[in-house]
Amino acid sequence: MLQFLQKNMELTEQEITRRHKLTELQNLGINPYPPEEFKINVTTADIKENYERDKLNYKDISIAGRLMGVRDMGKAAFAEIQDATGRIQFYIKRDEICPGEDKTLYDTVWKKLLDIGDIIGLTGYVFTTKVGEISIHVTGIKLLSKALRPLPIVKTDESGVAHDVVSDAEFRYRQRYVDLIINANVKDTFVKRSQIINSIRTTLTNQGLLEVETPILQSIPGGATARPFITHHNALDIPLYLRIANELYLKRLIVGGFDGVFEFAKDFRNEGMDRTHNPEFTVLEFYVAYKDYNWMMTFTENLLEKVTMDLYGTTLITVGEKQIDFKAPFKRMTMYEAIKEHTGIDISNMNEDELRAACKQLHIETTPSMGKGKLIDEIFGTKCEGHYIQPTFITDYPVEMSPLTKKHRATSGLVERFELMINGKEIANAYTELNDPIEQRERFEEQAKLQERGDDEAMYIDQDFLRALEYAMPPTAGIGIGIDRLTMLLTNNTSIQEVLFFPQMKPENPETNPRTETK
């Protein structure tokens, strides 16, 4: 405890100054953290959008936000307030906010005790300065919450160039709240993320699908091939896994009689982290009874076209240097065609040994634990995937790598599965769901064999899921769409950390890494 207090005492000069100001405010009878409501009747965006054509409505305004910059000129000052919708300049004049003899509010409170970063409330009227900037002429100012830490100051010059931008990723991710305050484009990314999810939710709901919630803590982590996080339930004294997918639960609901269900699901995978992988991530999965993967392709391209239209009013999106067009329909191509196109090799009739030889020819490393499906996946992943910049459905995967997918209606050895590739990466994965319980059991057993062969990501056998299928599941189409990656695409971000408010970081440890503070 003593140690904790001592650590708390290690304040910087500026933090000490602000704590002194806090006391001075209290001595003046000002509560730096007042409890009462501050009534707001306008926002920054509202003023900027509507003031010019509706001036009479802005004669008596009340606004609140964070003090973000001060240009002090003695007995008057220009400063800026930032609310949730943006930033606006205000003009504050001593003899107007202190009409009598007592100039304390201006000379002491405003000039000495308020700081950049404080949350304040303003009353006044809107006017236009002589250089034409819409501003607030302040008649009253109130401290709503005192900031005890200095905010990094980002200034933008007349040509719009921002100076001293906090670009240090560690700072920005660990203190996202600061990042959001000082870097306006960051907020915009997260607003767009929310709009993307809303657009999808609206489409699915209008389609008649039911939004559901399924267990995150699962005793068998099914529905995907990945290493799970494991935890323990004390009362039951059993191990539980954080879900790697919700697929098997959503299909149980289709068995139960819902014709269409969806869930925006946080999934968890205990694997490496990089700019496209976070241990927890969001996947939209949805399942529709009596449909197949052809229907799903059409539905998906329309869904994504609508998302981009809702977001930008166009289907043409700039991603890095590239222009990507989300206009439906998207290109469709089978996996074998794709491999043939990019390697010149026709693998459609190859057995495992021949595939291994093809890999060798293509300089792709293989291991003995890799089965036929994995080999094909490897060829596609290294030689083809990166080429599909415009949205493209890659269809008809080998059965070995798709244990939950129905066999292809026409071609043996394949399943009715597609992945949607955009900008060289997989955005969605979908299939005509396997609903034959006997075959599903066999597929699970093949997975178990793979596990014995050394594949630690092969699927577990979920007996209850098989039991559900034995009650009969209607023919169903299902899909998973990576929401983080879709957001990255649609907001032109190359790192998943930029589309997650709080990406996973190693813990800050003040003992070994004093640079990061925990005070």
Next chain:
RNA sequence: GAUUCCGUAGCUCAGCCGGUAGAGCAUUACACUUUUAAUGUAAGGGUCCUGGGUUCGAAUCCCAGCGGGAUCACCA
């Protein structure tokens, strides 16, 4: 996990061949009643990520560790 780069004031950064730490913004004080990266004058502010080593002397060179970025591998 591998390779590589980075870590200096609240923030952004400079700091050469090793000689004892600087700038701008921010902060503090003073001046200034339409400024807008406001301005002028002055001042304060550092565990140079941590620990070891080399050296008369280390922010600087070497080793190890911690944290972060990028690339690769794995995966969604």
